[in-house]
Amino acid sequence: MRPFSQTITFEDARRLVLQAGRPIERTGTIPVEQADGRVLATAIVANQDVPAFDRAAMDGYAVLASDTSGASEPSPAVLRLTGRVFTGETTETVVAAGMCIEVATGAPLPPGADAVVMVEHTTRDAEGRVSVLRPATPRQHVGPRGGDIRQGESLLTPGTVFTPARVGAVTAIGLTQVEVYARPRVAIMCTGDEVVSPGQPLRPGQVYNVNRYTLEALVRRHGGDPVIVPTTGDSLAALDASLAIARTCELIVTSGGSSVGEHDLVIDMLRAHGEVIFHGIAIKPGKPTVFGRIGDALLLGLSGYPTSCLSNAHVLLVPLLRLTARLPEWVARTVDVPLARRITSAPGRMQFHSVRVEDGHAVPVFKASGDITSMAHADGYVTIPAEVESLDAGTPVTVRYFE
Numbered sequence: 001m002r003p004f005s006q007t008i009t010f011e012d013a014r015r016l017v018l019q020a021g022r023p024i025e026r027t028g029t030i031p032v033e034q035a036d037g038r039v040l041a042t043a044i045v046a047n048q049d050v051p052a053f054d055r056a057a058m059d060g061y062a063v064l065a066s067d068t069s070g071a072s073e074p075s076p077a078v079l080r081l082t083g084r085v086f087t088g089e090t091t092e093t094v095v096a097a098g099m100c101i102e103v104a105t106g107a108p109l110p111p112g113a114d115a116v117v118m119v120e121h122t123t124r125d126a127e128g129r130v131s132v133l134r135p136a137t138p139r140q141h142v143g144p145r146g147g148d149i150r151q152g153e154s155l156l157t158p159g160t161v162f163t164p165a166r167v168g169a170v171t172a173i174g175l176t177q178v179e180v181y182a183r184p185r186v187a188i189m190c191t192g193d194e195v196v197s198p199g200q201p202l203r204p205g206q207v208y209n210v211n212r213y214t215l216e217a218l219v220r221r222h223g224g225d226p227v228i229v230p231t232t233g234d235s236l237a238a239l240d241a242s243l244a245i246a247r248t249c250e251l252i253v254t255s256g257g258s259s260v261g262e263h264d265l266v267i268d269m270l271r272a273h274g275e276v277i278f279h280g281i282a283i284k285p286g287k288p289t290v291f292g293r294i295g296d297a298l299l300l301g302l303s304g305y306p307t308s309c310l311s312n313a314h315v316l317l318v319p320l321l322r323l324t325a326r327l328p329e330w331v332a333r334t335v336d337v338p339l340a341r342r343i344t345s346a347p348g349r350m351q352f353h354s355v356r357v358e359d360g361h362a363v364p365v366f367k368a369s370g371d372i373t374s375m376a377h378a379d380g381y382v383t384i385p386a387e388v389e390s391l392d393a394g395t396p397v398t399v400r401y402f403e
């Protein structure tokens with residue numbers, strides 16, 4: 001056993017993690033249909049007007065506004081119908097004085113016309129005469145050419161995160177591909193002689209590899225590309241072999257082997273191949289967290305206990321990953337509610353206590369660092385400061401949701 005010589009505060013740990021992070025520089029070109037959630041790497045300037053023509057903004061009739069001056073229900077302006085235009089069609093018929101053309105919403109405005117009268121403000125007889133019951137003004141119900149996007153306009157700037165609407169904007173100018181920043185590659189390196197993959201029979205003392213799947217899901221959700229390293233045994237030789245795969249990634253996340261026991265060798269691997277930035281945080285769960293650098297890769301070593309691993313991944317890995325991926329900082333949704341029952345906390349350590357929000361109260365669900373249901377049955381967590389040893393039932397708390 002090699003006890004911790006000292007631990008740092010969570011605030012210092014988070015600061016050091018974010019100071020070490022660097023936004024990714026790699027880029028790549030992808031199809032527009034895959035762009036949602038990706039970060040744009042180059043400016044997009046509109047190469048055309050959208051729409052590329054004046055168009056009807058309502059179903060109705062294209063007219064000369066001057067023909068409808070003074071029109072009313074008792075004294076309508078009567079126009080002669082000379083054709084119709086649907087979306088995707090054009091006409092060479094010119095709307096001249098005393099004429100009108102039926103148009104559908106989105107159809108190109110016929111030549112000569114300068115307004116559209118809504119069909120609701122007209123009547124039509126069997127001989128094709130259209131009675132306009134209200135006067136129109138020039139450009140009424142006309143969507144102008146370039147009214148949405150003007151050619152030469154800066155449409156999206158580098159660093160913009162694509163949303164469905166932004167995907168629509170670039171397809172509106174005909175683009176089929178966009179250049180985006182690459183997703184950071186995150187090596188997930190689970191350690192432990194006792195860890196086996198789901199689907200295999202468990203021998204005495206073995207557990208299934210929960211962390212590989214929770215970390216993989218979290219990495220995907222926050223903009224990373226997980227790289228799964230085969231489960232690594234508790235030896236330096238095994239760790240070194242796995243590191244040869246992992247160090248090609250921007251980030252390395254290990255689970256297990258980060259504490260102070262005889263088989264906790266992640267710190268030894270880090271010291272042998274890189275730089276230790278810190279080892280040990282005054283928090284619960286997650287005290288044996290280690291952070292450092294190996295070459296160009298940053299390594300975050302998390303506890304092998306599932307709740308500790310996932311809890312600390314939420315508060316340390318997520319901000320680091322999003323910074324690296326050039327995504328906006330994750331701001332947790334919060335709610336202020338009273339605590340359902342009393343909880344205690346280890347003195348001298350900040351605690352992240354998982355809770356479920358139920359009937360307007362924060363219900364504690366934390367069991368132990370090794371119990372994944374401490375997280376699976378939780379909506380979020382409350383933070384208990386290091387100097388606070390207990391919170392009584394009814395105490396107002398702020399719940400930070402995991403998602």
